[in-house]
Amino acid sequence: QVQLVESGGGLVQAGGSLRLSCAASGRTFSRYTMAWFRQAPGKEREFVAAITWIGGNTNYADSVKGRFTLSRDNAKNTVYLQMNSLKPEDTAVYYCAATTRATLTPNPFTIDYWGQGTQVTVSS
DSSP, X not given: OOXXXXXXXXXXXXXXXXXXXXXXXXXXXXXXXEEEEEEOTTSOOEXXXXXESSSOOEEEOXXXXXXXXXXXXXXXXXXXXXXXXXXXXXXXXXXXXXXXXSOSSOOGGGOSEEOOOEEEEEEO
């Protein structure tokens, strides 16, 4: 059984920073692309960022490019999403995700595993 456990969400003022973590367990993740999605109330789940386990190639949604940084620690099977210069529109539940597909632009329908989600709230 694959498990993805997120942590690090919370409440922050606009302009502040948070770091989300996603710890993966249960399988060998060397063939997985890891990603973050987010979902705000009344909106569809949207792609935020993705990273390959091998090579560490990354891709970001235009809305977070330059503000968010995705990294991984292979020894700990953990990925990190550093979020800086947060805006109220970043408020959402953030989900860690894993896919076996060789893509840095995954969509929700191609995800194999999801975490439980962590709330990020940015106040103005």
